[in-house]
Amino acid sequence: MTQDLLYSITGIVLFGIGLFGVIAAAHIIRKLIALNTMGIGVFMVLLAAARHGVVTDPVPHAMVLTGIVVAVAGTALCLWLALQLQLLDSPVPEEPP
């Protein structure tokens, strides 16, 4: 088993764990952390792809950097929403489906 394959597999496992967390976790912060875990899993797969060939590929690195920025943005937005909700100072209302 090559190194990059190992990285890929780990990334996928991380993705799976994160997915479980996103679905199963109750608290919004946990969900966000789980999402970020998933993200890291994906980034690992990408990084592994960078080493798939003979030369280290810069493109996936750039993708990961962009991905991180986007993830930061998304996480920030979610946190902001969660905080806004908390600010409204009431439990999250039951949504009508």
Added chain:
Amino acid sequence: MFLKLETRETGSDVGLSTLACFLLGVVITTLSAALIIAVIVSDKAAPELASLAMQNLNTSGVENPVTAVLLNFRSYDTLLEIAVLLIVAVAVLPDQCFAGKTSLPAKRFLSRNVKHQVNPVLAGLLKWLVPLALLVGGYLLWIGAYAPGGAFQAGAVIAGAGVALSLAGQHDFTWQTTSVRITLSLGLLVFIVVAAINNLITGTTLQYPVSYAGLFILIIEVAATISIAAILLLLFVCLKAIAEPAREGDTQ
């Protein structure tokens, strides 16, 4: 799946019953396994994009291949990435920021919080830390052309300086001013302007003239660094501003 969204601490960590958790685990494990198997089975050598990147590196204006990809080969993605950041920044901006002239007289971006008690140790530390962080940021920005580093890293470090200032509590940040908004959008604006100028020069959007490629990349990176730093700082400060009263309200 997201039918219940908790924003407060509850007794349990998990929003699902044990059985559901188990089933979910089984399903996700299976899925992951299937993915892994798919990866292993079709594991083949891909055609090399890396070599292509390396071949073109000398005409990209920078020596760091990652920066070359980010700001030359795939600069479009980076442009959009800054736009993504801007979206969140605008979404998070506090409302009064836009109240315009009727609101408080325009303050400076950074002002001393007179009410807050001055901790001399903290103040001393900040005096060293903030300039250092700015310096490091500048370095990262410059080194990005040759080695790992670049606008995002630099911006993050500079924002870190602001975070430190904010956490120390001795300074207030004001987001009401037009200059702040210019700062926030500077990265995107400069990027687009550069793209347009290049369009006039070379006839293709985002295609730099080879000899000036390094210069244009630097211009973009400087602007992007400023914007990224400002946006990250904004995110932190605004979330902190909301979180504090929210947490107080929560504990009452």
Added chain:
Amino acid sequence: MSFNDLLPALIVLSALIPGVLIFCTAEQNVWLRRTLNFAGNVSCLALIGLLISGVYAGDVFEMRLPLLPDIDLVLHADALSLLFVSLSGLLWLLTTIYALGYLEGTQNHSRFFGFFSLCVAATLGIALAGNLITFLIFYELLTLTTYPLVVHKGNAASLRAGRIYLAYTMAGGALLLAGVVWLKALAGPLDFTATGILSAMPELDPGHLKIIFALIIAGLGVKAALVPLYGWLPVAMAAPAPVSALLHAVAVVKAGAFGIVRVVYDVYGIEFARDLGLTDLLGVIAAFTIVYGSVLALRQDDLKKRLAYSTVSQVSYIALGTAIAGPIATIGGMVHLVHQGVMKITLFFCAGNLAETLGIHKVSELNGVGRRMPLTMAAFTVAALGMIGLPPVAGFVSKWYLGTGALEVEAHWVLVILAISSVLNALYFLPLLHAAWFKPAAQTWAPKQSFWETSLMLLLPPVVTALLALIVGVFAGMSISPLSWVELIAAREYGQELMRDTEAGGLFSPQMSWVILTPLLLASGLLIPALRQLCVRLAPWAALPALLAGLMLPAGPTMLPDVFFGSVLVIDQNSRLMLLLAAILWLIVGVYGVSSLKADKNLVRYTLYFLLCMSGSFGLTLSQDLFGFITFFALMSFAAYGLVVHSGSPEAMLAGKTYMQWVVIGEVLLFAALVGLAISGGGEALMDLDRSQQPLWVSWLLLFGFGIKAGLLTTHFWLPRAHPVAPVPASALLSGLMVKAGLIGWWRFLPLGEVVLIEVGVALLVLGFGGAFLAVIIGLVQHNPKRLLAYSTISQMGILAAGVGAGLLVPELWPILSVALLIYAVHHGLAKGALFLSVGFIQLLSPGSAVRWLAWLTVLVPALAMAGLPFTSGALAKSALKSSLAELVWMVQLLPMTAIGTTLLMLRFVDLLHKASCDSKPANIEVVPHYFACGVLVLFVVSMLYLVPQAKPFMTYALSAQALASAFWPVLAGTLIYLLIRTYLTNMTPLSTSNSLVEGGALPSWFGDVNKKYIAHISRYPGNVANVPDKLAFPVLPNLQVHPGVTFIGILVCLGIILVYSAPV
């Protein structure tokens, strides 16, 4: 794009643009809105006019807009679309006027009229659609634009209606869409082509085409309200009346029906559809809908709902006509598109008027409303009679063509459906008319606001449409009538050239039409209050033109090709005599009637029906074409109802009911018979008609159809009820003249003198003589002189019927026999008229009366003439008959027997009269008209022998000693027998005075019509206790309470079976 190409689009826009603009008008801006409305209306009609002239000249009008690859939005004007377009345009104008009146004082006018115009635009689009896709687009648009109209009132009921309406139409639209898409996928652009597009594509899978057809028809069937998809229509009645009118008459249901026509003819092609067996399916559904809708209509008390179910039934005529798949039936179906529209819109307008003016919504509230709103109800009556299919209203034309068309392709069962439907229609419309005109008002109505019975805007549209319904029926033969237009279409659909025989031969003598028109004109004069008294006074003299015509006009035909299907009026030897008889009776009895009923508060009404009857009577005497004959026959029969129920007593009402039932049955039988005659004989005018070709079932139907009118045994039940209850003059006319219409009918239509018809002839003989004798027996035990006379009529008509039967058996006899029968008929008419009149002056006969000798003379002369005393008309008639029948020995022997019977009856009559006159006191009644009337009649009775030219051949024999003797001895014998049994008769427990032969017990009760309900009904009115029998004199066999309706259904069923089996394979 030239103007011609734009014209169809302009027509649609002429409704669309005002609609859109109206939405923008402010609610208060009434005049702007009206201007827009009428501008749209008028421009639309003008454009349609242009279009019609263009299409007539053969121009092509087509506008194409590309919609999808190989699918265009096509607006195209052909003859069929023009039919629908002009109907829509015209009725739009009327409905707009009506709606303006109807909605006065309510809100949301802009919305209403906006959608109204859009709705019309969609309808026009449907009419002009040049392919199936365009059709579909406008079809769905129609759904959408009518929805706001249905829910316009905004109350719970209309909202529910809107929901249901949408549910049905949406589902239908979905099916239609599925079908159209499928068909388009198979066959490409679905441009309508006159002979169908699919027939040119033999490679398509018939299985698919069948399913597609089912889908499309189901989709269209929702709007056309075919069973079981009709559910929305009655509910949609919650809408305002103009909307109902629009939905039912023009837009929605017609769109569905029109679509069916388009699909069958222009997409599938009629012949191709028939080969696929699709028309059979459609036909069965349509037939079922026709019957089922009518049955449901029967059960509705809500007026509009009843009309709605009637629509369900009537619209399917169109589908039926399409399904029969023959050129003539096609004409019937298509022309019904227009006819039903005009008639149904009238009905809805009227219903709306009633609701709006008087708050009447239910059938049960209609009592007496005819007095308060005569014009509205007159319009309603015309339309309702048209719906039943009564000539000459438009509905008859459709039914006629459907009937003949069905026979043309040997679909005999259709005739049965038509018959059932007509009867059902009559069952749910006639009681309504009866209630409106003849029942006393249950409440006092709101007083009139103005001179007119209701707002003029409400009144005008129904009157106009009712007139239209009448005109398109009467002038069906005109080249611009819908019928002619449809003939053109039908010819094109079948890929033929229209063959119009334009030769209008014969001489036109307008004088002859004045004979018929004079009474009609006077009758319409009665509608104008200012002229009313004058018209009443002039009424009897309306018979004067007939008299003059009979005396002076030269023999010969008059052709009126524009009227009916080409009307022919003929004066020849026989009809001249009948016309003279009629004219004399009408004139004399009329004079008598006007004076004797002077005090009657319903004199005007009486005069109206009197005049209508008169016109009918003259008309049927002169008419030599099927349409004309049945028109006047029906006119007379139905108008006589007004005379029968004139007194308004419960007894009269019941008699009227019985009368009406039998009349309707008769009309239906005759309709079927004449349809069969027209098809088998190859023409509608008697001159071209080959009577000898008629199938046997036609002869049977003729026998019974006219038998009803002639009081033939087994169909006579109405006669003893109806004749006595009418006012005296009316009875005289009924018994003296109107029963002869049956005889004339036989005369005209049975193949007398041409073919031997053994079965029919024997039946006529048996029934005739049976009636002649049995009626005597029953008549003898009557206590009411008028009823006795009625039985005498049955008896005498029996003799005439037997004579006709003999003619059928031995055609060689007919030339001379016919003259004898004619003389007999004239004699009977005159004498019976005089006798009935004499009942009217019982007071004059009383012992105290100064003029009683003279009075008795006027009673005795006709009575003895009836008995056949020498030197009277009776003797002449009988000897003529006898001499003409000389070859049939047994008949010659039977005739004196009847004379004995007649003598008995007459003596009994005189006896009764005498008894009654003894009980009565002399009263102050006006003497002169009585004497005038009776005197003239008596004079005629005596002098006829010498006046009638036809009598000449018989004169010598009649005046011979042998004839005198043979005429004398039955009278003598009768007198003796009467004297013998007189005691018994006088002391006998009174027989049921109230009813017919059967109730008298003379016939086994399985002949029907005795019913305890009836007697119980009578006894509920204590005022008429005198008429209630204590008990029945003769032991009555176990009663089988058979309603005439049931009998009728029985006949129909049998007929149906016969037709089906007898149809040549």
Added chain:
Amino acid sequence: MMILGITLPVLPLLVGLPLLAAIAVLLISSHRWRTSISTVIAGLQLLIVILAIQTTEASYHYTLGGWGAPLGIGLAADGLSLALLLITAVLVLMISLYSAWYFSDSSKATRFWPIWWLLVAGLNTAFIAADAFNIYVALEMIGLSAVALVALAGTRMALVAALRYALAGLLGSLCYLLGVALLYRAYGTLDLAQLSAQMQADPLSWAALSLISVGLLLKTALLPLHFWLPPAHASAPAPVSAALSALVVKASFFLLVRFWLEVFDPAVTVTAANFLGVLGAIAIFYGCIGACRAQRLKLLVAYSTVAQLGYLFLLFPLAFTNSSLEMFGDAAVAAVTYFIIAHALAKAAMFLAAGNILVSCGHDEINNLNGLARHQPLALFTFAIAGVSLIGLPPSGGFIAKWLLLNVAIDSGQWWWVIVVLAGGLLTAIYIARVLNVAFSQMDSLNISEEMTVTRSRTIGMAACGLTLAILTILLGFNAEWILVLLNGSSPITDAGVVR
């Protein structure tokens, strides 16, 4: 594209213009200037798209930075893209106008405009993207700005909906990204055309396809992944709802079409396509039932979106018949494109009308909207016309769309979809009729207060925007040919195997 002798980079302009607009409206604080600039730029955008369509070129390619695939990023637009760009441009113009009134007196306006333009930029990016990773960024732009716009309503419900939407969006993006990562690992390129050229039907492709599809389905809200949509669309401000329902979900659907029909074409199986079709069919029924049961007008419209999205997915079974993609693929795409356009117009009109009703009545509870026909005839009219199009009745774009769908279904011998389409139309009719019935009822429970009537002039402008869209919906039903001609252009993805 040449205009007055100047060569315009059409595709980059379509991204750059909205971004510039976003910066401009962020920097300007005057309401009037903001709205005028927005309107002008929206008009300009529309003009560019129309000109792009008018020129004879069948499809557009652009290589950014001059590098070309696989190293650089390319842009590509075919007929489908152009159609979507056009409808986007039209709706952006109308919704911008509407928002000018809607947000005229609200402090939210200042946050709305920049995010709105960033959303537009994201949409345009997605429609012209030819690079898998670029698509990811575009998806994030769209997703995050949409979330931010939903949150703009500020109510608790809106916040919850936004949060849920954000989480779903992020999850979807990550799934998509993992799929892209796997693809990159296997094929070493991100360019769609090159991916398409190299695509093989192997497990990795299937894995990548599944991940990408699930990610995009989540964003397109196909049942059962629709859970986030109704609350988000129902609680957002009206113009935002309109944009979300009309455009945002279409972007991810558009990408799905790209991947299934072009990139993954060899890997796709008929069963999979049918599976999507079945899900779509269920979505149609589920959405309709949801709409029938909804108590609020906007929720009803949102559920209606769930149902209408279901129709879009009929594309896959119709395109992937057993015979071949070539036979019915184009026709199916044409039908669905038409459907997208018709639905976008109708749904936007409907949401705008609902917004009007909400503004003028102060609430949108369906059962209390009695007499609406009197008070808000224009809004109701708009709603009704849009409803007609959704039902698929002529004359409207929806009719043509359904017609085309049915045509393909029958041509390809899959008659069962005919039943689904027609039944869906009937169910749609039920909930549209439900609203109309209440609106037409005379019992007056609407209390139009004085305060509400003050805003009348404002609502008329808003109503006019909705009505314009409704009329466009109708007009669309009268000529469908232009769009089919537009779609006839060949696909840039499969054609552009060679880098230019």
